[in-house]
Amino acid sequence: MPHDHPLLRFDAVSLGYGEVPVLRGLSFHICPGEFLGVVGPNGSGKTTILRAILGLLSPLEGTISRTGSPVIGYVPQRETIDTIMPVTAREVALMGRAPRVGALQRVRRADRDHAERALGLVGVTDLAPRLFRDLSGGQQQRVLIARALAGEPDLLVLDEPTNGMDLASEHSIVELLRALNRQHGLTVLLVTHLLPIVLNAATSILLIDRGRVLYGDADDVLDERKLTGLYEVPVTLGTVGGRRTLTVGTGEPPRV
Template identity: 45%
Template sequence: MGDLVSFDHATLGYGRRVILSDLSFTIPEGDFLGMVGPNGAGKTTILRAILRTLEPLSGAVTHAPGIRFGYVPQRDQVDYNFPLTVIDVVMMGRYDRIGLGRRPGANDRQLARAALDHVGIVELADEPLTALSGGQKQRTLIARALVGQPNVLVLDEPTSGMDLVSTTQILGLVRELHERDKLTVLMVSHALNEVANYVERIALVVNGGFRIGTVDEIMNESVLSDMYRIPVDVANINGHRVVVARREGQTLPVSDV
């Protein structure tokens, strides 16, 4: 399996402002990568370079020929005041394939319904977008990303603002799409504890630093304490990894990770 995206000593930023420098890593086909870091650390900048909407200031970011992204934006980037039905929104994922000045046809509608079925909300196809819950809105945006038949599914903060149940369901759905459809997935989040238990690899973007590796390589006290610059503990609760910042003078009982 080849690399879909390759960063080769890429420096990223806007104008003369450098956000991250000398990044070298790849996203191979079939990867399930979580990109984690606090707000403002540069995750979105890397994401833009991956999505080809930002050119590197130096170095190179190369993409495999024919690569197609299915992008799921942060929920608040979408304006829910628009009087659109769920299927209207999903069909937007086909717009670039339909061509300039042409309208979606019966085939596009059929594919949109199939994508909605894939994410488990086909019965909501004709409902207004405004009537949906947070989790249903996120499934709609995932269906829109899938209807374009992408090779890489990219999700930006997919569980932001969601409750525990919706978060678990959405992350479960993403994992299912990766395993069932063999879809390459990149998930961006500030919530390390959520992402770490679903993905196969983690890219940490913290304090101007960048580190990428398997979950085992990243989710340990040494790496995380070094990256976050505070002592942390990594606990194992029923097979789930949980990272907590260590309070002064206190150490959590940590089981084997």
């Protein structure tokens, strides 16, 4: 795993609210071109890590360092956005330019071009004039990713981007992120409660479960013995058509 110039590094970081730590001694980093999956069940502290990454929460202990003030493109959970506002997909994508357009500046032609390019990159150019609220969950998620990309980020951070989606939409979003990472070199940090989401996309993984942490290269972390130890249930890894698969349990029917 490359360690030379991480965009973001957590060194022995404890995070919490007030004086009460939620997570202790957390160390990980993300380098340019990586795809880091942060995986943990609800309540494990994923959102707390996310808030710290975004600079909205200071560590209680340890240090969070950033190399060269990387621009972070943030994609929040779709459910946190109230779709009552009648804004078009194009207007939502243009909001991504806000950090680069001063409060007193007008939106320039170049800003509109960036927004259009971002919509094209995620494959929703044809949806640009439609109202955001009229789009499907998967389409809305693509528009939110386009908004983050419009800001020309060094790091794309996504919070549970596949929540509430059917299997096809989920697959399509993960493949889009994989393509942005592999083909366009975009650095991606994806937070999810489901390990299978990042199984074939992440290059490194941070697993959190009941205060325990497992972190490293995907090949390193995706080890049956380690995963079985972390989750305390038998975990079997396999390969189908060149892609990793994960099975939980012994395969025997449960005793009732």
